[in-house]
Amino acid sequence: MHVLFVHPNFPAQFGHVADRLSRREGWRCSFVTEKASGRAGEIELVRFTRRGGATEQNHYCSRTFENAVWNAHAVFEALKARPDLRPDLVVGHSGFGSTAFLRELYDAPIINYFEYFYHTKGSDLDFRPDFPPTELDRLRCRARNAMLLLDLHNCDRGYSPTRFQQSRLPAEYRPKVEVIFDGIDADLWHPLPGLPRVVAGREIPEGTKVVTYATRGMESMRGFDLFMKAAKRIAGRRSDVLFLVAGEDRVCYGGDARFTGSKSFKDWVLAQDDYDLSRFVFLGRIPPQELARLFSISDVHLYLTVPFVLSWSLLNAMACGATVVASDTAPVREVVEHGRTGLLVDFFDADGLAEAALGVLEAPDDFRHLGEHAAGLVREHYRLEPCLDRMVALFEEVIASPRGPDR
Template identity: 35%
Template sequence: MKIVFIHQNMPGQYKHLATKLAQSADNQVIFITKRKDRDIPRVKRINYELAREPSKTIHQYLYRTEDAVLHGQAVARILLQLRRENFIPDIIITHPGWGEALFAKDVFPETPLLNHCEFYYQARGQDIDFDPSQPPDMDAILRTRIRSTHLLLSLESCDRGLSPTQWQRSVHPKIYHPKITVIHEGVDTNALQPDPDATFDLPDGTVVTRQDEVVTYVARNLEPYRGFTTMVRAIPRICEERPNAKILIVGGDGISYGSGPKDAANWREKMLAEVPVDRSRVFFLGYLPYDRFTRMLQVSSAHVYLTYPFVLSWSMLEAMSLGALVIGSRTKPVEEVISHGQNGLLVDFFSPDAVAKQVVSVLEDRSAFAEIARTGRRTVLRKYDLAHCLKQQMALIHSMVRGRA
């Protein structure tokens, strides 16, 4: 097969799938991306650049739409060059989030197009109106509708879609649900296993193990969408009631979702100004290399994962696979995976007291919650194991290619 992947941040969701397809000598795999510093064996990387940035004077509702068009146009130029070289893909696999998929079917109308349907923005019932203290104004509501313009166009043009969870599929327009299949990217449960002998070095030189009281929190960036403000406000009570607990927080100071604070450089600085924490027991670790990230979760006594109704983070499933007990927010993406008291614990997203109380109860008697953590790993093995998910993805791809033939 001839396969084209398109994702501005190579490999994105396609780390395992692109690797799997490239392993066959019968396949030719091309990856179109902005990234110039990542490669996959036997995959030809082709980089693109935007012709220009979106206009600063365009209507604010249309800024993201113009940006998507510029991404789609840049990718279309590469696809046209492939066509001139007589490289006709058997399938194109793409993430439409940045507009890269907009014109794929215009260049290759005969080629099946598989979209990664990760999220579809709507102003009500999801992330935009989730926080009652910050209700969206009409401007935000109207802007959000236009924000999904390129997602809708990409969804209409693709032959099939793929969503990682049932809830993420559900946020797309119902008329397109029949073309969207639910298959997760997969968790490498063989590599991500519990290790009772794991250790983790803290910045102060302390080494913690499974016998220590270790509370972990992970987000790509420390921001309200992933419950960072709630987590920080829970810390004083945790530290007061569990004087031996150490709290490890992983994440950067940028903005992945939402917006930054108006009165501070970032959410970490804002929250530390509001909530004094004992820096000898609370460690902000920034970004971690993946091997240190996994070792940290292997020694975790309680892993806190909080999120708006938004894309489910890989880190939550990875924590479960590594044997960490997840204390998650009672929000729809988390509730799809975790049943309270069975394979994890659920708390009110907005309640620092509820988070702290649940963490403290776990630290008081970790043995009482050990089976819940083990069931959490079994959940990942049963539903999200990489080998199982790859098999499903490959079956979908082959069915689309056969349909084309």
């Protein structure tokens, strides 16, 4: 069998399953990406080059689709130049448009990975009234689903990583889309008891309590401002707490720059109040091994998100046995059960977030079972191997299924 994976980045969501198929199942795996060419182990990398994209002359609402079409055409051209690649199955991330034209090149089934379908109400867009969308943002939100809808119609099957994310898809397409999580590598993400209290080369003084926060980018979507407010309250009550923050000073999602002007969101947040920055260590982006160490020495880990894609970092922290205090939002409730695998607090309640964290810091033994149950939950339901088993089973089923004349 030959599977062709398509994603602008490598390895992204498909690295683990491609490695599994090539090493254990003996399948041929090719990966079409914008970032690399050559080989990664047994996987052949084929680079595509996008030759255009949206500009300011494009309508604000159509720019996402414009970029997706350029992606789709670039993938098509790169693969047309490789007639030796004749896959039995195409697997691609929807939203980038990467697989949209491949029906014209291959008589092979297509599986799409559906990460997020946008809504104007009851969603990430309107969740924070303190950062309201413009009218044009709401219109763009509807238009940016165009490629997702094409993929939902065009694909043979699909999968989404969580029930919440699958539930955001239009009801008529949900039966085509299974829920299969990406998988947590238990060889990396697991409790590390007895570790020296050193993270990224920094030694944590004896007797110091560690509060952690991890994010891809410091932004309103992931509640960085509310974390800082809660941290200030915690710091005011306890002098023995150090806050370790992993993540980059950038905005990955949303339009925070409209509210912050020229400042980064982090700098804008820090300018809103008087913070004792000697109590904070901003680690930047750290390697996964260091992040696992961070979660393992954490006394309490804070995680916030609006209703959006669930961060891998939350499951990673849980897998490491961290005691989690998180926002009571739909994607989080799917994995954090209040009082069993963590504590849930209203997203906007910085005081409540601080109080919950202070309770854990005051009596850690009373809450240790939360981290233990969280690690057990990840091992049972989100561990990499069982997730890969389900992906491989889906791939095999789709390859073996008869296809209609319009496919």
